[in-house]
Amino acid sequence: MLKKVVTEFHQSLMDNVKVSRKKLLLLFVFSLVLVAIFSVQFSDFSMQNYIPRHEWPSVTCPFLVSQQTITPIDDTRHLLVSGYMDQRVKGLDVRIISLFNKNAKQPLYCLFCCAGSLSTSTPASVFPHPENFGFAYVTTDVMCQIPQDCNATHVTVLTEPFTQDPTKLSNHTWLPLRNRNKHLSDQEKLKFNFTVCISNLFGDYDNVLQFVQTLEMYRLLGVDRVVIYNTSCGQNLDRVLQIYSQEGFLEVVPWPIDKYLNPSPGWLFSISGGDIHYFGQMTTLNECIYRSMERSRYVLLNDMDEIIMPYQHNNLMSLMDALQKQHPEAGVFLIENHIFPKTIFEPSRRFHLPQWEGVPGVNILEHIHKEEPNRKIYHPHKMIIQPRMVEQTSVHEVLKAFGNKVKVPLDVCRIIHVRYSIREPSYKDFRMDKRLWDFQELLIPRVDEVLKKVGLLNETVRAEE
Template identity: 50%
Template sequence: MMQRKLALLVGIGALTVLLMLRWEHVMTLVNLMSSKRPSAEPELPKDTITPIPGSRHLMVSAFKDHRLGGAIRVISIICRQELQPLYCVLCANANADVDAKDDGVMGQCASFQAKVHLHSDDFGFPFVTSDVFCMSLMLQQATHVSITANPYVIHNLTFLSIQNQEVKESFRYSFTVCISNLFGEYNNALQFAQTMEVYKLLGVQRVVIYNTSCGPDVEKILKYYRKEGMLEVVPWPIDKFLTPSTGWKYDLHHGDIHYYGQLTTLNECMYRYMYQSKYLLLNDIDEIIMPYKHANLEKLMGTLQEQHPNAGVFKIKNHIFPKTQFDDSGRFRLARWRSVPGVNILEHVYREPDRKHVFNPTKLLINPRSVEQTSVHTTLKQFGLVFNVPFDVCRIIHVRVPLQGKLSKDQLFVDKKLWEFEELLIPSIDRALNESGVL
């Protein structure tokens, strides 16, 4: 009988160890009294991008993923040509429910090997958007995390706060737009303001922009919408760390990372607003996801979710409105807007025909809690179904240089959808331009 009990205890002990090591090999447990422990106020990043010590990799932000058993997901940028073991350092605050014996210290910390998942879309560039996963059953209540290539040197590390600590079922915003990047001293102020005001009328309450650089007029517009409360501007100094590409394909555009880290910012925004917004629109600043059969986004999604209750990703087709073709009437060629730099989207009502033999890229309207990884035109990993929204229900108004530049005006389609908002739109654009100081 005693031998049975002993065997049972040994078996339970072995099972416990296996469970503890399921996600990682624990490298070291940092003693609370160690002189190398993190201080009460860990060093937090001064930028939104932080180098990972002992490597060329970068870490951006950290989130608890409740869909994966509470794993800590650190959104990172990994050089796929220099893969190496990376280690998590997880710490729990002393005021959390952990074994913290020192007042004013961070409490218990653990260092262990991380799991690195490179995203499948990299467009050929050496630096890839990635998830660095940390999981320790010892520290389910971790509040801060750092990534390092040396698990034995944890002093002077920069720690990220772990966001999304709690699952929420009610959200501050119904619709949030994630705009991946502003760069190259972007100064298209008129189109920016017009787009923001259109989105307001469609029911968007929040817009998030990752800003590497912009021009003086757009800077004024950014300040206006931040003060108003609609806009969050996330600094994105990617050019301090890498040589960003200004295009999407490595063979053509070169550089270290695709399009100023567009893939990283889209994923970062998705997790940042996972429990803040019911839906996210993932698109560029010169694109408007426009319902054509519904008055606003809320009514559109009410219908789509009722018809497709298991879908969490809605793909919207892109349609080009060439900025080289103008409405002949001059109805919205307003004299007061001529001094504002940028494109007047209300003047461009001609739409290129869809080409059946050419791939038409989509942008995304998603339930962020249904998505694990996203790319630009499609999700990479999702938990729900994907639905392609019909062209006549919703499509993207994309005012830009033409893709079919040889077509004459009479070969294009007239699409005056934006004019339906004239009564409320024009005064709101004027107010934004005046109060921002652009006019």
Template identity: 50%
Template structure:
């Protein structure tokens, strides 16, 4: 082969190799990631994303380590919003639902970045659904819905303000991966918020022990803060296994309101994010608990025709098989009125801070032309969104349980402050549990290191 022929052969060989390399590069996902950033396309409104997945989905390899967030509240970069937790919603075809806190007047287009165990990540547009019960507060619980391909293989997700950004490492683990038909618990109580220096130890212990006697196996508390004595009691119940404490440092990110009315109480978010935690609790226990009770720690849903909650719910579900949300009327037992015999004013409890619910058996009558507020027992698999006193979006029907079947005892300061004792009704239902309740409370206080010699 002469010199000129060799040069022609060498040039053709180099051209062939270069063409092969280009084709291989274009088929590699990294090329798709790089070139996609140069594509110009109209970003759909985040509240009403209608762009097909094939046009909005970008795949890339995340070369950074995916880490779980340190807090239960995670800021969304370059926004005023926050991520809380993420779940597969099998009822909607396996989409990813991210519980979030959104600033209502600062909503920009948001993107969902979800990754598999191999750290292959995809970006899709989102549908942001701000719940409608915001009470005027600027920040409110919202669902960020992510729709894409093969989401059943996703393990982690984050919400981003950019459609292509693989630099972030903080992702939420995706829960509810498997749809379950058998449950770890029959009844879970969700206590939405514990904040400030709340130290009502005696009422807390009595309520927890009453829950157990009624058939509750699991209690969840979203904790921002509490008093030192209650902290000891919480640790006991956590060690015992009935209590799950979810850290809720909402005050590190926002100025939470201590009330429900924005005009009166001000602040960034309603009642320390109560509506965020109630919705989060439903999804957290969707496949862990058959029923979820949504009430506060000073409230007890009491059956009046049945011995406990299992027998009550068996009756209600048989009578109303298509109902998924049961409402229970709230009735106030004012802490300013005491029963006369003082049989439950026990010397053993003199040094225990808090209210003794056994001493308060007088119930306020219904107020004329005023709708009694309710709390709920729900089938969590049938609820999409909830408020405090009723469900916002659910499958199936809602039923208000009859007063004589079951109602909620709310032991608190009076609502009708001008009523005399003679105008109240005597209601001793809690006394039916005294033989087991009192020794159980004593045992718990002793194990918590709170029951001191008198």
């Protein structure tokens, strides 16, 4: 058809030189229109669904920002948790804390929102943590480089490079990038001296008395903030969490891991089964380190029934000032665990207080018999760390760090861990340790005040006294 039109146009010029300029112009325009229609009809792609790359900045992003702490990656078996700026590893700018199925491997790509405009996609480097205790899901770092001249505010993960129309991302979920305040000084960034990271609340955990005693003990030691990851807990403890959250001392991070996986209540797959170790404990510990990296000088990594207790200092700041002076290159301080069996009570029962009758949980002041550890076998530690000197952590030791590690002497600091004994105790294994009693005059009224707010304090008994 196109050939015929061109032939007729040429013939008309040859046969009729008297054709007016106006008619010639009209015939020429008509020919161009036919050529354009022909080209579009047989093109490899439709212009209707294409936005040129130079026009991408006009497309506003992010389209859908995740409001959850766990976000699935489309078309995969993997889960994203949170994204952080982290330029400590050369050539990689962003670290996304994630949960990956170790049996599902595929290439991944990061796409960034650059202050409202889309970037090009960059290949993702995937770094599974070395410990998974036999479970299918493992804590994983997804790391990417931000394209040049991109002021990245959000990130999303794709299973193929981004070459399509950006409007097709309208239903894709983005994560906000945290720790972006690179221009601030250390003094401006660090809001807290000490943050305690506790993982995880699950099941019907309702050990209210020990929980309140532990948090108030940490307040006395100088802790500024406690972060806890909550899947579920008992009703009484839930009220305690609300009170501490309202005061600003406690940050409760929702952790609905049971909506996505079958979490294990144990640490070893061969014994407990499930998809992931201890409701994702290692993932939440790592997430808490990065959450605290730009706002806390030190982070304590321990459980709800443990107190990292200084024995030669009255607070944690004095302890750490002394330790850092002795070990200026250290970023990880290992604190040995000591179990105080909750089945062995102090004989006089002087701290079996009547106003705490009816409060669910363990009274740590009644348990002063310390089990002597068996150091011929593995004996666990918990840690105080400088978060900016840690890259990856497990529960009892750091996996990757930028500084040195130090085991703190027992006479300087150790963990008071009130729980069931891990072996059949006998009195010959015990040593009296009344360190908690040094704080009882300040601790008891603080605990009473919280229990009163919760509605669990036996005020009738207090009035009779």
